[in-house]
Amino acid sequence: MSEKILTLEKDKHGVAILTYDLPGRPMNVITDQARQELDEMADVIAGDDEIKAVVLMGKPGNFLAGADITMLQYVKTEEDGYQMSRAMHNVLKKYEALSKPVIAAINGPCLGGGLEVAMACHYRIATTSPKTVLGLPEVKLGLLPGGGGTQRLPRLIPLDQAMDGILTGKNFMPEQAKKLGLVDEAVPPEKLKEIAYQRALALAQGKMEIKRKLPPLPSPKMLAGLYEQAKGMVQKQAKGLYPAPLEILECVYKGLSEGLKAGYEEEARRFGKLVLTKEAAALIHIFFMDTAAKADRGVAKNVKPHPIKKIGVLGAGLMGAGITAIKADKGYVVRMKDVSMEAVGKGLKAAGKVLEGIWMKRPRGEYEYRRRYDLISVTDTYTGFKNADIVIEAVFEDLDLKHKVIREVEAVMSKNAIFASNTSAIPITRLAKASKRPQQFLGMHYFSPVHRMPLIEIINTKDTLPEVTATAWELCKACGKTPIIVNDGVGFFTSRVISRYINEGMLMLNEGARIEDIDNAAVSIG
Incomplete structure (x- = not known):
């Protein structure tokens, strides 16, 4: 048996801390060994009279990011997939049935099987960290939530929100999750363990009761109408090419119309069916390619990136404003320039709208928006660019114009600063001919709209230093993007x-x- 994943520590007050920490992996995922340990630990908790309440926690910054997708390679038949789903059902039913309350203390990703584990707990506390997200993204892999997700989520939160979450795979932020009833509390990350322990202790001592107002379920007639309406929408959007959403819909309808037992059975059966589809195989392949791309910096592992704190952006048009917004959103100080204050003012307004769209509908949104917006300053000269750690050029796609701004800005940039062009097609080698320091020159091609499109192409020349590439890659990752290293050439x-x-x-x-x-x-x- 490999090193243990779960550890259980109990104190004299009857509170046990159950820690999920997958050794050797940056992210907690559910492996077959983890499922077995969860099963065994449920029996241990049930049989230990000294344990009165349990707090389930993940490793620092990571609760549980879902199932280990590599396990699916062992599914050769629909029966294999069915049994895999049923095995997880049985484990989570044990936790749900415990007479001792289990509190899920969620910090970081709580996705897929991770959310299914959390939903089987009796009380859920999530942190307000921007890295804490909850969701059931299986549909993006051509699958359905096979650990009870199609049955528990529609009973915990309003049906329309549950269906939207399962059918699109979208994430719920902590404050939204609390408002919907998916979590019971949203607390600062540094307070999570303390508050979770306090709630567990209060429950253990009988000083607290878990009171939760569940959303009303639709009547049979209303449910049938909603089912037909949703089915029509799914068929229209999927165009018969994507089986997972319809299979999910059938599972939810079965469970709500015939009860949990029938719903779990339907979920397991349809999970086994979906795992073997060509659509799931293709989407899982894309997932692994994406994961590999995110891990490949294109340089040796020992190459260290330069720290980035201040960023200059040349051009305040659609792309420049978008780049400015996503950098400020992640806490970078940004200086944006255009040919006139009128032009850069329009760019500032556009960047502000992007930030408003991200933050204004969230709790404390006005504060969070303003804090990020205030990181942006504008100019129609190059003042302030000497302090930039990296300058990103996003001016009009004209070679002569780009050469002009390269020469101008390099005259004021610090000697260690990096220059990155957002050109969509002009070879970086041609652009770098205007540079006096081509070793610190590269391409960073963003896509529009910048705040929504995840991909960024990083383009090196033969002169680009490895640490410059590493810095650009880390900057993209820090902004939540997916960078890929590509060769230079027309169109990249x-x-x-x-x-x-x-x-x-x-x-x-x-x-x-x-x-x-x-x-x-x-x-x-x-």
């Missing part, structure tokens, strides 16, 4: 790929195909 990677699609479409058009037929064919194959 993405534009070259998409151009093939566009060219083929134009060739078909030239051969006599109708525009609507080309569009419909593209839609029909996904």
Whole structure:
């Protein structure tokens, strides 16, 4: 047996701390060994009369990020998938049935199987850390939540919110989760263990009762109507190409119309079916590719990035404003420049709107928005750029113009600062010809809208230093983006790929195909 994942420590007051810490992994995930240990630990807790209440915690900054997807490689038949789901059902039912209250103390990702574990606990406390998110993202892998998620979530929060969460895989932030009833409290990260212990102690001593107002379930007639409406919407959106949402809908409807036992059975059966679909295989493959890309900096592991605190942005148009907003959102001091105060003022307004969209609907949103907005300053000269650790250029796609601003800004930049161009197609080697220090020059190609698109292309030249690449990569990661290292050349990677699609479409058009037929064919194959 490998090193233990779960540890249980109890004190004289009858409170036990159950810690989930997967050795050798930065993130907690549910492995087969972890499931077995969870099963065994439920029996230990049930059989120990000294334990009166339990606090379940993850490793620092990470509660439980879901199932280990590599386990799915062992699913060869629908029966294998069915049994995998049922095994998790049985474990979580044990925790749910414990007479001793179990409190989930959530800090960091609580996703997929992690949220299913938390929902089987009797009380949930989440931190207000921006890294704390809750959700059931299985649909993004062509799967459904196989640990009871399709049954528990619609009973904990309003049905429309539950369906939206399961069918889209969207995340719930802590404050939203509390408002909906998914968690009972949202607390500062530094207070989590203390508050969770206090609640457990109060429960153990009979000084506190768990009172939760569950949302009303629809009547059979209303449920049938909602089911047909949702089914029509799913079929329209998926166009018959994506089976997971319909399978999820069937599980929810079965459970709400015929009861939990039938719902769990339906969930397990349909989970086994989905695991073997070609759609799930393709989406899981993309997941692993994405994970690998996020881990590949394109340089040796021992290369250290430069620290970044202050950022200069050249150009206050759509891209410049978007880049400014996402950097300020993550706490960087940003100086944005354009040719006039009128132009840069428009960029500041656009950046502010992005930040408003991110924060204003959240609790304390006005404060959080203002704190980030105040990190942005603007100018129509190069004042302040000498303090920038990196300058990101996002001016018009004109080689001469870009050469001009490169020469101008390098005249005031500090000797160790990095220059990054956001060009979408001009080879970085051509741009770097205007630079007096090509070793600190590279491309960082963002996509529009910047705050929504996760991908960033990092493009090196033969002169770019490894630590410059590492710095750009870490900056992208710190802003929640997915950087990929690509070779220099016209169009880089993405534009070259998409151009093939566009060219083929134009060739078909030239051969006599109708525009609507080309569009419909593209839609029909996904």
